[in-house]
Amino acid sequence: MSQLRNVLWTHQGLSLPHNVTKETLDVLPGFQIRNDDVVVASYPKTGTNWLIEIVVKILRASGKTKESVDTMxxxxxxxxxxxxxxPGYVKLAELLSPRLLITHLPIQFAPKGISKPQNKVKVLVPMRNPKDTAVSMFHFSKEIVPMLGGNAYDLRWEDFVQDYSAGIVPYGDFCDHVSGWWQMRDDPHFLFLKYEDMKKLGRQEGTPLFKVDTTGILGRQEGTPLFKVDTTGILGRQEGTPLLKADTTGILGRQEGTSLLKADTTEILGRQEGTPLLKADTTGTLGRQDLLSAVKTIVTFLEVDLDESTVKGIAEASTFNNMKPDLDNAAAAERRHIARKGIVGDWKNYFSTEESEAFDAWCEKKLGGAGLTFDFE
Structure with missing residues (x-):
């Protein structure tokens, strides 16, 4: 049993930290939402603060606000x-518009103006694979538990991961939480963004979708060029002969008339038989989301006008390495513990094979019919 339980209480089957009170939950459904409110609704540790940083940068760049993240x-x-x-909602009522609202509550406990938004209310929902979310919550809990009156040194991974699967962590069961919000995916007031998609690298403008597989083309040694310079008679070449000629000294033993360029399918340098000479550039294939694309999507969703240069600047400023110093020096003490690694796949350093398989079965059972999938690396 995880010591995290010592700082939790249960409300209608939902595990919550003690700094979320019943009195607050009783009044929140009727909290007044304004027409120009922007909301981030998320399960904890799914990229909430990353998204908040991006949204505030966009609002500032578009002239909607002059506030910083700390003051907004x-x-x-x-x-x-x-x-x-x-509690936060009391202070929110005093803030000028536009406001940026944040909630970690499941949809059934959120203010009605967020769970069923009207007019121009915008709700952004970040999502992240449950394994990396669990690891991030584990480390965050070790920092936050002492602030809530618990003992972080008693928090062991083996206990935590069992409680996480059972929903005995802040804000309850991951799958129930995300599937609840996911049911709103067709509502135009909502925008869903996956952490893993935003971490992917997009191709730079002008780079090819395909790149040459140089690990074993035509039987060459690794690192040798596909073509070599004809140095036997440059400047003395006969008119019409090429400056570059193919190395025809015995490529793959080709028969006369066969193509000069063909894939070496003999499994050279690890390439499997039948793999193509050209392979996909998987650092940013067409149509795949990445941080720049995500920023563009958010700009469009928020209905603000920004030029391309500004959008690119926001994306660059929102990378993990560029954003981490701001979080580490945030005014709110708990925000200083947010940024740790900011990577996809860190769960492999924590989950045993048995734990990983149990997680997979749990997610399949809970989310299999929801049409919601995650990337785990």
Whole structure:
């Protein structure tokens, strides 16, 4: 049993930290949402603060606000920060528009103006694969538990991962939480963004979709060129002869008339028989999401006008390495513990084979029919 349980309580079957009170949950459904509110609704540790940083940068660049993240946000609206005297929603009521609201509540406990938004309300929902989310929550809990009166040194991974699967962690069962919000995916007030998609690298403009597989073309040694310069008579060449000629000294033993260029399918340098000479450039294939594409999508969703240069600047400023110093020096103490590695696949360093297989079965059972899938590496 994880020591995290010591700082949790249960409300209608939902595990919550003690700084989310019943009194708050009773009044939140009727919390007044404004027409120009922007909302981030998320399960904890799914990229919430990354998305918040991007949204605030967009709002600032478009002239919608001059506020910083620290002055525009009050944390999740349902909880009282360890350093605050009141829950977030009280402070939100005092802020000028446009406001940026944050909630980690499942959809059934969220304010009605968020779960069923009207007019121009925008709700962004970040999502992340449950294994990396679990690892991130484990480390975050070790930092936050002492602020909530618990002992972080008693928090062991083996215990935590079992409680995570059972939903005995802040904000309850991951699968129930994300599937609840996911049911709103066809509502135009909502935008869903996957952490793993935003971490993918997009191709730079002008780079090819395919690149030459240089690991074993035509039987060459690794690193040798596909073509070589004819140095036997440059400048003395007969008119019409090429400056570059193919190395025809015995490529693949080809028969007269066969193609000069063909894939060496003999499994040279690890290439499997039948694999193509040209392979996909998997650093950013067409149609795949990446951070720049995500920023463009968010700009469009928020209905603001920004030029291409500004959008690219926001994407660059929002990379993990560029954003981490801001989080590490945030005014709110709990935000300083948010940024750790910011990678996909860190779960492999924590999950045993048995734990991983159990997680897979759990997710398949819970999400198999929801049409919601995740990338795990």
């Amino acid at each position: 946000t009050v944390g999740a609206m349902e909880l009282r920060r360890p350093t605050a005297s009141q």
